[in-house]
Amino acid sequence: MSGAESYFLSFTLYAIPANIIGGMCFVIGREKLGLMRLEYFFIYVPWLVLILLTGGFFGTGAMVTDDMSLNTFITLVQSIACGVLGGAILWPRFYFKAETTNEKLRITALSTISVSVVYAFTRIILFAGIQALM
Amino acid sequence: MSDVLLSFLIYAIPANLIGGTAFLSGRKRAQMEGLEYFAIYGPYVAFVTMSAGYLNHPESLANNATFHTFAVVLQPIGSGVLGGLTLMPRLFIQPAERLKRLKVTAICTLAMMAVYMMSRLMLFAVLGASYE
Numbered sequence: 026m027s028g029a030e031s032y033f034l035s036f037t038l039y040a041i042p043a044n045i046i047g048g049m050c051f052v053i054g055r056e057k058l059g060l061m062r063l064e065y066f067f068i069y070v071p072w073l074v075l076i077l078l079t080g081g082f083f084g085t086g087a088m089v090t091d092d093m094s095l096n097t098f099i100t101l102v103q104s105i106a107c108g109v110l111g112g113a114i115l116w117p118r119f120y121f122k123a124e125t126t127n128e129k130l131r132i133t134a135l136s137t138i139s140v141s142v143v144y145a146f147t148r149i150i151l152f153a154g155i156q157a158l159m
Numbered sequence: 160m161s162d163v164l165l166s167f168l169i170y171a172i173p174a175n176l177i178g179g180t181a182f183l184s185g186r187k188r189a190q191m192e193g194l195e196y197f198a199i200y201g202p203y204v205a206f207v208t209m210s211a212g213y214l215n216h217p218e219s220l221a222n223n224a225t226f227h228t229f230a231v232v233l234q235p236i237g238s239g240v241l242g243g244l245t246l247m248p249r250l251f252i253q254p255a256e257r258l259k260r261l262k263v264t265a266i267c268t269l270a271m272m273a274v275y276m277m278s279r280l281m282l283f284a285v286l287g288a289s290y291e
Contacts (some may be wrong), residue, residue: 042274046244046247046248049248049251050264050274053251085197095281098281102277103278105274105277105278106274106275106278109241109244109274110240110241113240113244113247114276116177116244116247119250120184131172131289140240143237143240144237146233146236146237147233147234147236147237148175148227148282150229150282150285150286151281151282154281154282154285154286154289155281155285157285158285
């Protein structure tokens, strides 16, 4: 697995938990809360954080190096865990009342930023450690 | 303050912000019972198990302030966010029987613990190896 192939695999694995959790929120929220279609795309933001982190630590050419177990760990396992957090992004919209488009987007944007920050700061030493291993 | 107590307090903040909200609204909407509240502490058990397994000398953590802060302050926050999400699927899946409701909560707790453990396994291994 190298280059574009591992990005594709990582995105596919990210999309599974993100769409199970976030897609369920979206489908239910369409009727109950008036979720806009634009807000669906916010669930993919933590994947961009994963790509930025791997790009920063391992270079942008391929996600990881030839080491099979580290490659599997980052491409497969980290993408799944990232997708679980990504699916949670639409979740606060169920609790905070929002009437106008502006308010809806503000809540989604704030929860997107918080989830991305939580993902980034809990994984940063993990990636630094793996970089030191190689 | 001991590390376990500190990490539990920090864990409880995001877990109760997210999971507590889910629990309170689930009491009315999804017939949640008091027992299910404790499911939000499942990932903390995973966190303590992994810390004990890989960082089994808690005093050695205190020698390195960066790793100490990372393992005791930051990791419980990330774990608490997953813990708060444990009750989320219960709001969408609402079986009529009590046993089936408990089963949904139990499966969610196990899934969240598994997600937490598999994604942090190598992190703790790296942290543990850096103390030797």
